[in-house]
Amino acid sequence: MSAPRRTALITGITGQDGLYLAELLLAKGYAVHGLIRGQHNPKRELVEQLVPDVRLHHGDLTDQSSLLRALRACEPDEVYNLGAVSFVAYSWQNPHVTTDVTALGVLNLLEALRLHSGDDTSAVRFYQASSSEMFGKVQESPQHERTLLWPRSPYAVAKAYGHHLTVNYRESYALHASSGILFNHESPRRGPEFVTRKVSQAVARISLGLQDDLVMGNLDAERDWGFAGDYVEAMWLMLQQDVADDYVVATGQTHSVRELLDVAFACAGIDDWTPYVRQDAQHLRPAEVDRLVGDAGKARRVLGWQPRVGFHELVAMMVESDLAEQKHHL
Ligand code: NDP
Ligand code: GDR
Numbered sequence: 394m395s396a397p398r399r400t401a402l403i404t405g406i407t408g409q410d411g412l413y414l415a416e417l418l419l420a421k422g423y424a425v426h427g428l429i430r431g432q433h434n435p436k437r438e439l440v441e442q443l444v445p446d447v448r449l450h451h452g453d454l455t456d457q458s459s460l461l462r463a464l465r466a467c468e469p470d471e472v473y474n475l476g477a478v479s480f481v482a483y484s485w486q487n488p489h490v491t492t493d494v495t496a497l498g499v500l501n502l503l504e505a506l507r508l509h510s511g512d513d514t515s516a517v518r519f520y521q522a523s524s525s526e527m528f529g530k531v532q533e534s535p536q537h538e539r540t541l542l543w544p545r546s547p548y549a550v551a552k553a554y555g556h557h558l559t560v561n562y563r564e565s566y567a568l569h570a571s572s573g574i575l576f577n578h579e580s581p582r583r584g585p586e587f588v589t590r591k592v593s594q595a596v597a598r599i600s601l602g603l604q605d606d607l608v609m610g611n612l613d614a615e616r617d618w619g620f621a622g623d624y625v626e627a628m629w630l631m632l633q634q635d636v637a638d639d640y641v642v643a644t645g646q647t648h649s650v651r652e653l654l655d656v657a658f659a660c661a662g663i664d665d666w667t668p669y670v671r672q673d674a675q676h677l678r679p680a681e682v683d684r685l686v687g688d689a690g691k692a693r694r695v696l697g698w699q700p701r702v703g704f705h706e707l708v709a710m711m712v713e714s715d716l717a718e719q720k721h722h723l
Contacts, residue, residue, distance in 0.1 A: 398422060399424070399470045400424040400425075400467055400468060400469045400470050400471075401418050401425050401469055401472070402426045402427070402428065402467050402471070403418075403425065403427045403428070403447075403473045404427075404452075404454060404472075404474050404475055404476035404502065405477065405522070406427025406429060406447065406449070406475075407427075407429060407434060407436035407437070407439065407440055408476075408584075409582045409621050410621055410628075411427065412439075412440070413582070413621050413624075413625040414625040415427065415447050417629060419444060419447070421629075423471075424448075425446065425448070426447065426448045426450060426463070426466075426467040426469065427447045427449050427450070428449075428451075428459075428463050429449045429451060430451070430452065430453040430454075437449070450462070454477075454498030454501060455494060455497070455498060456501075457501040457505055461509060464505055464517075470517060470518065471518045471520070472502070472518070472520065473520045473522075473632075474499060474502050474519070474520060474521050475522045476494070476498060477498070477522065477551075477552075478491045478494045478495050478548065480548075481526060481546050481549070482676075482678060483548075484547040484548035484551070485546060485547060485678070488547035491551050492547065492550075492551050495548060495555065496550070496554040496555055498555075499521060499558050503519070503558065503568070503570070506519060507568075514566045514568050515567055515568065515569050517569070518569040518637070519568060519632075519637075520570075520571055520628050520632055521570065521571070521572045522573060522575065523552055523556040523559070523574045523639075524549065524574065524575060525574060525575065525577065525643070525685050525687060526545070526548060526549040526552060527544050527552050527553045527556060527574065528543065528685060529543045529544045529545035529680075529682050530682070531543070531682075531684065534684070534686055535645065535686045535688040536641065536643075538574065542556075545680040545681070546678070546679075555572075556572050559571070559572045560639065563637050570637050571632060571639065572640075573628055573640055573642055574640065574641045575627070575642045575643075576618075576686075577589075577616045577617060577618050577619070577685070578619045578621040579619075579707060580621040580707075580711070581593075581710060581714035582621070583621070588650060589618065589707075590711065590715075591607075592653055592654060592657045593657055593714070594715045595669075596657045596658055596660065596661050596663070596712055597712060597715035597716040597718070597719040599669050600662065600716070601716070601722075601723060603719060605669075606670065606671060607671075608673045608675075608676065609654075609670055609672050609673070609676060610676025610677050610678070611650065611681055612649065612650045612651045612672065613649055613650070613683070614649065614681060614682070614683060615647045615648060615649045615686070616647060616648065616685055617644055617645070617646060617647045617687050618648060618653075618704055618707060619643065619700045619702070620702035623700045623701050624642055624700075626698065627692055627696060630692075630696040631696065634696070640689075640691055641688060641689050641691065642692050643686070643687020643689045644687070644703070645686065645688065645689060646686070646704060647684060647685065647686040653708065654670060656705055656708045656709075657712050660713070661712060661716065
């Protein structure tokens with residue numbers, strides 16, 4: 394007899410990671426449900442086009458009863474909390490909204506899960522999308538699961554709350570709740586507000602003559618950039634473990650924004666990007682995270698996870714995808 398079909402609920406289904414995770418789980422035979430917010434969500438069409446087998450439920454992380462209704466409607470075995478206000482720069486302009494969604498949203502979902510599960514608290518497995526941004530003003534390098542958190546933005550403070558709450562609910566109620574501390578991960582589906590996609594889109598448009606210049610912030614910041622398709626696999630692996638835990642997911646390699654510009658422009662045959670790029674203070678952050686690099690040794694040892702796509706391949710994939718997309722505008 395074959396094993397019963399497993400069911401997963403994903404918040405943040407319209408985001409980069411939600412789409413990759415939905416594809417992964419569908420390929421593994423899961424029944425996949427997604428939480429979608431707003432009376433008319435412009436990204437609904439994209440979800441229906443890319444992952445038509447996902448069943449969508451209306452709900453919002455700030456509205457606990459909507460979360461409870463979604464849980465009751467789909468009776469999941471696994472819940473992946475990917476929903477968040479996720480753009481760091483925006484979090485200084487909208488700290489309350491960021492806190493409501495990115496921090497208190499985790500509380501709302503964990504409490505809804507407890508109400509839904511009753512006494513059987515370990516029946517549903519929970520994944521929290523935590524972030525390397527929590528390391529902020531880093532206290533050691535590379536960063537690992539026990540590195541002291543020093544968040545540097547309202548977003549990072551909210552993520553630190555979500556992380557600690559997930560650990561606390563695991564310890565308090567024996568919930569199977571894991572926190573994935575993921576370093577930056579990118580793809581052609583990355584939102585255009587994030588630096589990699591902003592650069593890949595601009596490089597494509599500049600090389601096709603559709604755009605003259607690119608206005609940037611801090612070019613010296615360094616990030617450990619991986620491919621989102623690899624990282625959602627780590628999320629799934631965490632929930633397949635007998636015991637819930639916290640894991641850093643990273644490539645272990647760091648690159649500056651300047652290097653990102655070198656590689657991205659070179660992909661379009663432009664060796665000197667200086668005539669096209671200028672810096673503007675409007676893109677500088679009130680407190681910057683200078684350099685992140687992760688130690689994913691635990692994920693490698695316990696989960697058997699490792700990244701497949703390297704930095705150059707990732708940037709080339711994004712530039713090629715944007716070139717193909719932008720050619721339609723010619
Ligand atoms: P995206 O910004 O692409 O997606 C965020 C998702 O959250 C969207 O689906 C968005 O929905 C949803 N959302 C926003 N507000 C609410 C709300 N009030 N209620 C329910 N859903 C909401 O993020 P990513 O896919 O890149 O990241 C996924 C998660 O992982 C996020 O929590 C992010 O903070 C975290 N993370 C991401 C990393 C990365 O490098 N990508 C690294 C570490 C952590 P809508 O379309 O309606 O706006
Ligand atoms: P980050 O990603 O803040 O690390 O958060 P982002 O791509 O926005 O910035 C990375 C670094 O690039 C510098 N930078 C610029 N950033 C943007 N967006 N635009 C610019 O013009 C620009 N110029 C320089 C930034 O200052 C920063 O140092 C992402 C998000 O996905 C979070 O949700 C997630 O938790 C972390 O990654 C890990």
